Structures are given as structure tokens and as C-alpha cells.
Amino acid sequence: MPPDKSRIELLQGTLDLLILRTLLFGPSHGHAIAKHIRRLSEEVLQVETGSLYPALHRLEAQGWISSAWEISDKGKRAKYYRLTKTGKKQLVAEQSKWEQLSAAMARVLRPAE
């Protein structure tokens, strides 16, 4: 795919946070997760399939999400991922870490304000 200047490639580790955050609203499959992130970020964040599935499997291996084959509301079989208890804890931890980081970044980038 040709690179699009207006889109931002995801930082290492931020995708995990976004996925966990998306799953907070309920179980979802890969396609829906990608779509959700794209939509909420107003098409800025593009999740490549090549990163999405590795990330999902990584999170599953770490026990933060679990998966099961289910029938979607449109009647199609799909693999649904849902947040586990430890996943929720991880989300809280990651989110506060991210907020600290972004606040710090902002202070550095705009020191005049």
C-alpha cells in the first residue's frame, strides 16, 4: 500500500493499548477492532492486518485477552476476542503509563505554554 502522509504509523506498544481499550466495550473480532480504531481516530490511525493479528495473538498468549469462535450478528463465523480480568488491570496500568508519557511529551514539545 502506498504510504499516506496524513496517516500515522502506530508506535510500538501503543497498538496493544488501543486493542485493549477497544475490547473494553465488549467482545469483538479482528476486523471490527481495526475498524473501530480507524473510526475513533478519525481515519488517522491505520491498523495493518500484518500488525493486528500478531498483536492479538501476543495479547492472548500473555493472557490479557481470550478468544472463541462465534457467529457474528451478520451470521458469519468469526473469532471473537474479549478482555480478561488481568487484561483489564493491564489496560489500567498501560493507560496511566500512556497518559504520563503523552503529558511528558507535550511538556517537552511545547515548553513555552
Added chain:
Amino acid sequence: MMQWIRLFVSRMWATLSRTRVDREFEEELSSHLQLLIDEYERQGLSRSDARREAIRRLGQPRFLREQHLDQSSFAAIDSVAQDLRYALRMLRKSPAFTAIATLSLAIGIGANTALFSLVDHLLLRSLPVREPDRLVKVQQAAVGPGLQKRRLEFPPPMVDAIRAETRIVSEVAGFTRLDRPAVTIDGVPEASREVERVSGDFFRSLGVVPILGRAPEESDEGAAVVSFGLWRARFDSRADVIGRRVSVNGESYTIVGVAPRRFFGVSIEHSTDLWISSLAAVPLAIVARLAPGVTAPQAEAALQSVISNAFPPPPNDFPLRMELLPAGRGTSLLREQYERPLLALTALVTVLLLITCTNVGSLLMVRNTARRRELTVRVALGARRTRLISHYLVESLLLAVAGGTLALVFARWGVSTLLATLPLAAAPESLAFEIDGRTLGFTAGVSLLSALLFGLAPAWRATHIDLTALRSIQGSTSTPNTRRLGRVLVASQVALSVVLLVGAGLFLQTLRNLTRSDVGFNPERLMQVSIDTRSAGYGEGQVGAVYRLLLERVGGIPGVASVTGIRNPVMRHSLSRCMMQFASATLASVRMASDEPWQCADVGPSFFETMGIPVLQGRAFTAADFDQDRRFIVVNEAFAKRYFPNQDPIALQIGIIGIVGNTKLAGVRAERAPMTYQQTRREPDRINALEVRAAGDPRAVVDAIRAEVQRVNPRLFLEIRTMRQEIDRDIAKERMVAAASAFFSLLGLLLVSIGIFGVASYTVAQRTTELGIRMALGASRRAVIGASLRDTMLVFGAGLAAGIVAAIAAVRFTASLISDLLFGLTATDVTNLVGAVLVMVAVACAACVLPARRATRIDPLGAIRCE
């Protein structure tokens, strides 16, 4: 930690159940694809357009799968397996390279393994007994300047006295080796079996448990234990060996047990086949276990007082003192003698291994250069450097494993060859090469180390890829960096070879000096017949008659020019020490260095004539001298010069009747020290050897001499050797070191000549075009050769210079270790260094002949057109 374990388990599971994971992921992808297609269809695209668009968005399923696999399983395990397959394929594809690399590694590793095995068995390894650290050899030694009197075996009362001191030594094992025992099993005589007569508590004290049957008891009347080797060879490893009977020197013994496989007795240079134990009281050598909490010096002092109180030494004798020596590694007469030679050879084989590694390393580099294009493509496709390096290292490791395995075969051959040079009757099984944990561990370690040594640098170089090289159609064949490393490797081979050559040169010259050294008598056509009047049963007053009979009988054999006898066998380091034997009245007139003993020998009639020792002044012993009790003295030149510098000792009338030339009767390395000869007494207590001068070929009369001696008494005869053989035995150690080091440096030269040949032909091939143009422009043959070999000469010159420096440093560094091994030259001998350099230059020239000829035969037109 939990996190990590979970990840590990999941990845492990994924690695193991690869197909299942694969299938599930594919399913997931296709479901995603389907959802996308549905979405696009809803947006109004046609079914086929929707599908195309979905695939465009999603990415190529195969690529995604690869990526997924890399992350979900242990890619490293997969990639090692892959590397292994790949390396095997590459090695199979170039059999010549594989064969040369494996063979040279096998030589280098094999030489090291062989030396390690010998060093381990002779110097390091403990006996397979209980608590070897607490075992001591008990013996007595005389104190006195320059005296070497020892008591190694104790008479039974002394053995009992030592055994009674249980607070000093908790356990005592007594043993004595039988001299050429006559062993018969089932009435069949056994050839050359080693038998030890042992005390009843021998096995129990050592803590050696028979693998079959039991150890002898003190109360056993005639019990025997057979060695594992004899059990296997002679009794087919059958359990019914227990209870069978063997006969030793006519006495019958019942076999009660079989010794463990690795137990050969206490003396490590003998492999005992049979241990017999009976109530008979004989003198025994002693190995004892120190009582708990007692140190060797304490035990030594305690035993000394016990023995000197119970057995006061006779007056006028040199007093013997107790000596307790560590015996945990077994006792050995060879150990002390061979320690330094083995260490020197170990140093040489280490150098050989380095040459091997650099050689294989440069071979690998040449090959990697040929594979450069392939590598460049792989890097361009995204292979990581670590991945490529691991890939090369796997290949090196495979080579090392193959080389190491073959090395075990070479090592077995090497050890048995080296053992055959030992001055022993038979190469003992106890020192033989065997594949056990220690040798395997050593070989594996050395192989691994060499794989890293020869593999890492080429791998690092080869994977240093400049992607722009891909643009040129031919693909660059080498980079300046690779060439430089290749040259450094060849230069270091040259340098290491010079070191090896200098070492080998020192030992070879030592051997040459020893074989050419003038022993002071004429060894040609001379034979030494070892006899033993004492163990043949002749006591006081009986030896004289037998001796005269022997001289008469052997002297009467046709083909024997003359015969004499001696108490101190020649070339056996067995000369006696004499002090103050001149009549005390005359002592005052002789300026003697106080207390200084000199060498002396008791010799028979016509000794000097038979040996070919010149009489310089006065006379030799006459037949009449042997019929009287008055003893005369013949001195050698060194003695006369030392003690009578300005006098004529014969004129002094102090018993000296003649002066003869200096000799080296004790051994070839002996100094020409002051020495005296006395005629054997009319009734000597023992005679140990006859010296026989043959008129013609000595081998022609050997059988006749043996027959005559055995006709006098079959038990008298020990063995017969030519004097040349005796001299060879005396310098067996030097011969071994010289032969082994010459062999190692030959191997080194072979490897280095391959290296030089490689560099020379490579430069010639690279400069074909340039040389062709030069020839077309009318360059002379000489100029072409010069131009083509200039690079090689530079590399060689650098290596040679480094080698000279390294050799000088190495010799300086090891001078204290090797100077004892040398004879007739010093470690820093200049001619030796020059010789090594000349040999190296000659080998380099020989290696360059072919490439140089190829350079002069370049067809100018063809070479230019080629480009």
C-alpha cells in the same frame, strides 16, 4: 516471571503444534477477508471487485502467515534446523572443501586429543581406588651426597611393623611384580603375562571391589584375581571363571575374583594381568592409606622412628630414611621423565591446532567469497546479519563435529604410536587411548573452540555486505576487507609454522647430537646380554664359578671376537658411586674434593679391549689380576685430570694402574665425568651383564649366545640387545619428542603450503587481465612472475618476520621448560632459527611454483578478450 513462563509455554506449544496453529490462523484470516468483502459489497462494489479490494486491504495471506509464524513460535529453533539443513546441503555440494577442512581439523584436534590422553593418563588421572588422595607410596632412600640408594621393597617383618602402626597408616597394600613369570592356564603356557604377588589385604586396602567374585582374604592359601582384560581375552568373560585354577611359576592358584575394567594395578606403566596372593612371605613394595588427620610429613617422621628403632641399620652403611610419596595417581618411573616432553609436545600441538584453524578459516573465506552474490541477494531480501552469522557458525560447527569425530580415530592411532616408543616391554593397556567422558569432553571442547576460532571471523566478514554490489552484473568477488583478512590468516599460518619448525628443529638436532655423540667406546658389533645371577639362585661364593664358566662358553662361540662381564649394565644409568676407596695412607697425598663421590664400575677380564676403550697410559687389567684379592684401579682421563692435575697417578703407586679414555657408560646424555674401574672380585656377589663383541654381524650369533647362557642355567638369561639398541632405548624419550615434533611440523607445513598456494593462485587469477596486457606489451617472463607473486611474497614476508619474532619469544619463554630436553645446543640456537626460516622459504617457493607457471602461460589475447 509468570508472564514469561506463559509466553514460553504458548510459543513452545505453537512450535510443536505448528500445523494446528497454522490452520486456525488461516481460518481467522479468511473470516476477516469475508467480512471485508461483505462490507465492500454493501458499499456497492461488484463481488469480484469487492474481493480484489479486500485482498488489497488485507495483504497477501501467505506473507501474513509467515509473519505470524515468526512471532508465535520459536523462530530460533526453526531457523537453527533450517541452518543445519542448509549447511549440510552446502557441505555436500563442495565435497573437496568439506574433505580438506574436515581432514585438517581432524589432524589438529586429533593431535591435541592424543596428547591430552597421554598427559591425562600419565600425569593427571587418579587411580580407580577409594580416596586416592590419601594413598602414599612408602619407600626408603639413603641420605648422602650424590647417592641414589633406595629401598622400594620391604622384607616381611618390616611390612608387618608398618602395618601394625594403624594410627599412622590405616591400611597397607603390599605388592611385588614377578619377573617374567611362567603362567599356565588349563595347562597352556601364556606368553608375557604381567603378574603381581600381593598381600592378602591388597584389594581391600585400596578399596578396589572385584566386579565378579570376591577379593582375596588374608587367610587364603593361593588365591588369584584376574584382570578384566585377561578375563575377556582368555575366559570369554564367563562367570564360571571363579574357581578355575591358574599356575604361576609352578604354583597353583584359585581364581576368586575379576578386577574392575580400569584397574591395572598401582604402577601405571604396567598392565597387571593377574594378582596372586598366598601365605608365602616375600619382600613387598608398599602403598598405604594415611590415617584420618595424619599428614604425609607426620607419617613419614612417625614411621621413620618406628622402623629405625625396630630395625637399627648396620654400622658403616648409609642410613636409609623413610620417604612417603603421593600415590593417588599411581606410581610411575616414566612420569617424572616424560612430564616435560609431554608438556613440550602439548605446546607444539596447540600451535598445530592454531594453524589448522587459520587454514580452515581461510578456506571458508575463499568459499564465502564465491557465495557473496547469493548472500547479497539474501541481505537485499531482508535477512538479518545475526541470522546470516548464525547460519555460517552452524556450518563451522558441523565441520568441527565431523573433524572432532575423525580426530578420535587419529588420536587412537597417535597414542598407540607414541606408546610404542616408550622404553617398555609392551605398550601398557593402562595408558592406551580410550573414549571416555574425559577424552570426549576434551575433544568436544576443543572442537567447539576451534569452530568459533575459524568460523567467527569469516562469518563476520562474509556478512558485511554492501548492497551496491548487487548492481554490478558480475557481482564483486571480494572486498578489500575480505582480502585483507585472508592475507592476515595466511601470514599467521606462516608465522605459526615458523614457531613449530623452530621447536621441531631443536628436538631433531638434539636427537642428531645424541646419536652422533661419541660414547667413548665402539658400539658397533657389540651386544649386551643381561643376566641375573641373584634371582637365578646363586648366592655368596657361587657367582665366581658361574661367571668364569659363562665367559669361557660364550667366548668359545664361533663368531664371537671377545667377551667380558660387568656389574653395571651399560646404558642403564646403573653405575655405582664410589668414595674414599684408596688406602688411607695414600689419601693424604691425593688432593681430593671432600665427600665427593664419583662413578665407578666393576668390570671383567679384557673389558677395555672388548668395549674398544683406549688405554692411554699404564695398563688394563690382566687375567692374573682377577686371580688375586688385591684390587687395582683404572681411572679415566677426566679423573686423572681432576684429582691429579700435575701428577702421574700411576707413579704414585696408590693402586692406580692405568688411565683410559673417557666414556659414557651410564647413558648417552651422561657427562664425561671422573670415573674409576675395578676388576670384579674373585668371588663377586653378582654379575649383571656380559658384553660380547662379534667378529661379524652380531645378529648371527644372538641365538648361539642365548643357547650357551641358558645351557649354564635357564634362569640366568634375561635378554640380549645390540649396543645400538641399548643406545636407542636410552634416547627413546628424545626420539619420541623429535619424531612427534617433526611429524607435527610436517603437517603444519602441509597446511601452510596449501594456504600460500591459495593466495598465490588467487592473485594470479585476479590479475589475469593485467598480466595479459603486460605480456602483450612485451614484459619478460621474470617481470610477469614478479608481478604475479609480489602480493604473495609480501604476505609471506610479513608472516615470516612475525614468525621469527614469535619463535624467539616462545623459545625465551619456555627456555626453562625445554632446556633440559635439549642436548648439544641451546634453546636460542641461531642456526636452528636460520634453518627453520630456510625450510619455510623453500616450502613457500614450492607452493608458488604452480601459480607462477600459470601466470607465465597466460594467453595475452585470451586474457584481454575475457573482460
